[in-house]
Amino acid sequence: MKKTIICTVCPNGCEVVAEYTSKDDVQLSGNRCKRGVEYCINECFDPKRTFTSSVAIKGASRRRMPVRTSAPIPKDMLFACAEEVKKVTLSAPAVCGQTVIADILGTGVDLVACMSLDKKED
Ligand code: SF4
Structure with a gap:
Protein backbone atom coordinates (compact mmCIF):
# COMPACT_ATOMS: atom_id res chain seq x y z
CA MET A 1 0.00 0.00 0.00
CA LYS A 2 1.14 3.55 -0.70
CA LYS A 3 0.07 6.71 1.09
CA THR A 4 1.16 10.35 0.95
CA ILE A 5 1.14 12.11 4.31
CA ILE A 6 1.86 15.71 5.25
CA CYS A 7 3.84 15.55 8.47
CA THR A 8 2.44 18.09 10.95
CA VAL A 9 5.00 17.59 13.71
CA CYS A 10 6.81 20.82 12.77
CA PRO A 11 6.22 23.78 10.42
CA ASN A 12 8.31 22.22 7.63
CA GLY A 13 5.27 20.14 6.66
CA CYS A 14 7.23 17.46 4.80
CA GLU A 15 5.33 15.49 2.21
CA VAL A 16 6.13 11.93 3.20
CA VAL A 17 5.41 8.89 1.05
CA ALA A 18 4.77 5.70 3.01
CA GLU A 19 4.88 2.33 1.30
CA TYR A 20 3.93 -0.60 3.49
CA THR A 21 2.59 -4.10 3.70
CA SER A 22 2.30 -4.17 7.50
CA LYS A 23 3.29 -2.11 10.55
CA ASP A 24 6.61 -3.96 10.59
CA ASP A 25 7.31 -3.29 6.92
CA VAL A 26 7.09 0.46 6.30
CA GLN A 27 9.33 2.40 3.92
CA LEU A 28 9.21 6.19 4.27
CA SER A 29 10.62 8.82 1.93
CA GLY A 30 10.42 12.60 1.99
CA ASN A 31 10.75 13.08 5.75
CA ARG A 32 13.57 15.44 6.66
CA CYS A 33 14.04 14.03 10.14
CA LYS A 34 13.27 11.05 12.35
CA ARG A 35 10.53 12.85 14.28
CA GLY A 36 8.19 12.37 11.36
CA VAL A 37 8.61 8.60 11.35
CA GLU A 38 6.35 7.86 14.33
CA TYR A 39 3.80 10.40 13.14
CA CYS A 40 3.62 8.88 9.66
CA ILE A 41 3.42 5.30 10.94
CA ASN A 42 0.56 6.33 13.23
CA GLU A 43 -1.15 8.07 10.32
CA CYS A 44 -1.02 4.82 8.34
CA PHE A 45 -2.23 2.47 11.07
CA ASP A 46 -3.84 4.45 13.91
CA PRO A 47 -4.58 8.06 12.93
CA LYS A 48 -5.63 10.27 15.83
CA ARG A 49 -6.83 13.84 16.21
CA THR A 50 -7.62 16.20 19.05
CA PHE A 51 -11.38 16.77 18.98
S1 SF4 B 1 9.55 14.98 8.98
FE1 SF4 B 1 10.68 16.17 10.51
S2 SF4 B 1 11.20 18.08 9.46
FE2 SF4 B 1 9.59 17.11 8.27
S3 SF4 B 1 7.66 18.03 9.07
FE3 SF4 B 1 8.02 16.09 10.18
S4 SF4 B 1 9.12 16.72 12.02
FE4 SF4 B 1 9.28 18.41 10.58
Missing part, protein backbone atom coordinates in the same frame (compact mmCIF):
# COMPACT_ATOMS: atom_id res chain seq x y z
CA THR A 52 -12.55 20.37 19.47
CA SER A 53 -16.09 21.65 19.73
CA SER A 54 -18.36 23.57 22.09
CA VAL A 55 -21.16 22.58 24.46
CA ALA A 56 -24.17 24.48 25.75
CA ILE A 57 -23.83 26.24 29.10
CA LYS A 58 -26.60 27.70 31.26
CA GLY A 59 -26.29 30.74 33.50
CA ALA A 60 -23.11 32.17 31.97
CA SER A 61 -22.46 35.29 29.91
CA ARG A 62 -21.96 33.06 26.86
CA ARG A 63 -24.19 30.30 25.55
CA ARG A 64 -21.41 27.93 24.49
CA MET A 65 -18.33 26.62 26.25
CA PRO A 66 -15.37 25.66 24.01
CA VAL A 67 -14.18 22.11 24.71
CA ARG A 68 -11.50 19.75 23.48
CA THR A 69 -10.24 16.29 24.22
CA SER A 70 -7.35 16.13 26.68
CA ALA A 71 -5.41 13.99 24.16
CA PRO A 72 -5.87 12.86 20.56
CA ILE A 73 -8.52 10.20 19.93
CA PRO A 74 -8.99 7.82 16.98
CA LYS A 75 -9.87 9.85 13.89
CA ASP A 76 -12.81 7.60 13.04
CA MET A 77 -14.50 8.54 16.35
CA LEU A 78 -14.68 12.29 15.69
CA PHE A 79 -18.25 12.26 14.34
CA ALA A 80 -19.43 10.09 17.23
CA CYS A 81 -17.87 12.59 19.64
CA ALA A 82 -19.72 15.40 17.91
CA GLU A 83 -22.96 13.54 18.65
CA GLU A 84 -21.96 13.08 22.32
CA VAL A 85 -21.35 16.77 22.92
CA LYS A 86 -24.86 17.59 21.70
CA LYS A 87 -26.21 15.74 24.76
CA VAL A 88 -24.35 17.91 27.27
CA THR A 89 -25.40 21.17 28.93
CA LEU A 90 -23.11 22.67 31.57
CA SER A 91 -24.15 25.04 34.33
CA ALA A 92 -22.09 28.10 35.26
CA PRO A 93 -19.71 28.54 36.92
CA ALA A 94 -17.34 26.30 34.97
CA VAL A 95 -13.56 26.19 35.19
CA CYS A 96 -11.00 25.83 32.42
CA GLY A 97 -9.75 22.24 32.42
CA GLN A 98 -12.77 20.78 34.18
CA THR A 99 -13.96 17.45 32.86
CA VAL A 100 -17.07 17.78 30.73
CA ILE A 101 -17.30 14.12 29.67
CA ALA A 102 -15.01 11.59 31.36
CA ASP A 103 -13.60 8.79 29.20
CA ILE A 104 -15.56 9.94 26.16
CA LEU A 105 -16.83 6.93 24.19
CA GLY A 106 -14.50 4.65 26.14
CA THR A 107 -11.39 6.20 24.61
CA GLY A 108 -9.73 6.74 27.99
CA VAL A 109 -9.58 10.44 27.12
CA ASP A 110 -11.62 13.17 28.79
CA LEU A 111 -13.45 16.02 27.11
CA VAL A 112 -12.45 19.18 29.00
CA ALA A 113 -13.54 22.80 29.15
CA CYS A 114 -11.22 25.30 27.43
CA MET A 115 -12.15 28.41 29.39
CA SER A 116 -13.57 29.53 32.71
CA LEU A 117 -17.03 31.07 32.78
CA ASP A 118 -18.52 32.68 35.87
CA LYS A 119 -22.15 32.71 36.75
CA LYS A 120 -23.88 35.61 35.03
CA GLU A 121 -24.96 38.43 37.36
CA ASP A 122 -28.62 39.31 37.00
Whole structure:
Protein backbone atom coordinates (compact mmCIF):
# COMPACT_ATOMS: atom_id res chain seq x y z
CA MET A 1 0.00 0.00 0.00
CA LYS A 2 1.14 3.55 -0.70
CA LYS A 3 0.07 6.71 1.09
CA THR A 4 1.16 10.35 0.95
CA ILE A 5 1.14 12.11 4.31
CA ILE A 6 1.86 15.71 5.25
CA CYS A 7 3.84 15.55 8.47
CA THR A 8 2.44 18.09 10.95
CA VAL A 9 5.00 17.59 13.71
CA CYS A 10 6.81 20.82 12.77
CA PRO A 11 6.22 23.78 10.42
CA ASN A 12 8.31 22.22 7.63
CA GLY A 13 5.27 20.14 6.66
CA CYS A 14 7.23 17.46 4.80
CA GLU A 15 5.33 15.49 2.21
CA VAL A 16 6.13 11.93 3.20
CA VAL A 17 5.41 8.89 1.05
CA ALA A 18 4.77 5.70 3.01
CA GLU A 19 4.88 2.33 1.30
CA TYR A 20 3.93 -0.60 3.49
CA THR A 21 2.59 -4.10 3.70
CA SER A 22 2.30 -4.17 7.50
CA LYS A 23 3.29 -2.11 10.55
CA ASP A 24 6.61 -3.96 10.59
CA ASP A 25 7.31 -3.29 6.92
CA VAL A 26 7.09 0.46 6.30
CA GLN A 27 9.33 2.40 3.92
CA LEU A 28 9.21 6.19 4.27
CA SER A 29 10.62 8.82 1.93
CA GLY A 30 10.42 12.60 1.99
CA ASN A 31 10.75 13.08 5.75
CA ARG A 32 13.57 15.44 6.66
CA CYS A 33 14.04 14.03 10.14
CA LYS A 34 13.27 11.05 12.35
CA ARG A 35 10.53 12.85 14.28
CA GLY A 36 8.19 12.37 11.36
CA VAL A 37 8.61 8.60 11.35
CA GLU A 38 6.35 7.86 14.33
CA TYR A 39 3.80 10.40 13.14
CA CYS A 40 3.62 8.88 9.66
CA ILE A 41 3.42 5.30 10.94
CA ASN A 42 0.56 6.33 13.23
CA GLU A 43 -1.15 8.07 10.32
CA CYS A 44 -1.02 4.82 8.34
CA PHE A 45 -2.23 2.47 11.07
CA ASP A 46 -3.84 4.45 13.91
CA PRO A 47 -4.58 8.06 12.93
CA LYS A 48 -5.63 10.27 15.83
CA ARG A 49 -6.83 13.84 16.21
CA THR A 50 -7.62 16.20 19.05
CA PHE A 51 -11.38 16.77 18.98
CA THR A 52 -12.55 20.37 19.47
CA SER A 53 -16.09 21.65 19.73
CA SER A 54 -18.36 23.57 22.09
CA VAL A 55 -21.16 22.58 24.46
CA ALA A 56 -24.17 24.48 25.75
CA ILE A 57 -23.83 26.24 29.10
CA LYS A 58 -26.60 27.70 31.26
CA GLY A 59 -26.29 30.74 33.50
CA ALA A 60 -23.11 32.17 31.97
CA SER A 61 -22.46 35.29 29.91
CA ARG A 62 -21.96 33.06 26.86
CA ARG A 63 -24.19 30.30 25.55
CA ARG A 64 -21.41 27.93 24.49
CA MET A 65 -18.33 26.62 26.25
CA PRO A 66 -15.37 25.66 24.01
CA VAL A 67 -14.18 22.11 24.71
CA ARG A 68 -11.50 19.75 23.48
CA THR A 69 -10.24 16.29 24.22
CA SER A 70 -7.35 16.13 26.68
CA ALA A 71 -5.41 13.99 24.16
CA PRO A 72 -5.87 12.86 20.56
CA ILE A 73 -8.52 10.20 19.93
CA PRO A 74 -8.99 7.82 16.98
CA LYS A 75 -9.87 9.85 13.89
CA ASP A 76 -12.81 7.60 13.04
CA MET A 77 -14.50 8.54 16.35
CA LEU A 78 -14.68 12.29 15.69
CA PHE A 79 -18.25 12.26 14.34
CA ALA A 80 -19.43 10.09 17.23
CA CYS A 81 -17.87 12.59 19.64
CA ALA A 82 -19.72 15.40 17.91
CA GLU A 83 -22.96 13.54 18.65
CA GLU A 84 -21.96 13.08 22.32
CA VAL A 85 -21.35 16.77 22.92
CA LYS A 86 -24.86 17.59 21.70
CA LYS A 87 -26.21 15.74 24.76
CA VAL A 88 -24.35 17.91 27.27
CA THR A 89 -25.40 21.17 28.93
CA LEU A 90 -23.11 22.67 31.57
CA SER A 91 -24.15 25.04 34.33
CA ALA A 92 -22.09 28.10 35.26
CA PRO A 93 -19.71 28.54 36.92
CA ALA A 94 -17.34 26.30 34.97
CA VAL A 95 -13.56 26.19 35.19
CA CYS A 96 -11.00 25.83 32.42
CA GLY A 97 -9.75 22.24 32.42
CA GLN A 98 -12.77 20.78 34.18
CA THR A 99 -13.96 17.45 32.86
CA VAL A 100 -17.07 17.78 30.73
CA ILE A 101 -17.30 14.12 29.67
CA ALA A 102 -15.01 11.59 31.36
CA ASP A 103 -13.60 8.79 29.20
CA ILE A 104 -15.56 9.94 26.16
CA LEU A 105 -16.83 6.93 24.19
CA GLY A 106 -14.50 4.65 26.14
CA THR A 107 -11.39 6.20 24.61
CA GLY A 108 -9.73 6.74 27.99
CA VAL A 109 -9.58 10.44 27.12
CA ASP A 110 -11.62 13.17 28.79
CA LEU A 111 -13.45 16.02 27.11
CA VAL A 112 -12.45 19.18 29.00
CA ALA A 113 -13.54 22.80 29.15
CA CYS A 114 -11.22 25.30 27.43
CA MET A 115 -12.15 28.41 29.39
CA SER A 116 -13.57 29.53 32.71
CA LEU A 117 -17.03 31.07 32.78
CA ASP A 118 -18.52 32.68 35.87
CA LYS A 119 -22.15 32.71 36.75
CA LYS A 120 -23.88 35.61 35.03
CA GLU A 121 -24.96 38.43 37.36
CA ASP A 122 -28.62 39.31 37.00
S1 SF4 B 1 9.55 14.98 8.98
FE1 SF4 B 1 10.68 16.17 10.51
S2 SF4 B 1 11.20 18.08 9.46
FE2 SF4 B 1 9.59 17.11 8.27
S3 SF4 B 1 7.66 18.03 9.07
FE3 SF4 B 1 8.02 16.09 10.18
S4 SF4 B 1 9.12 16.72 12.02
FE4 SF4 B 1 9.28 18.41 10.58
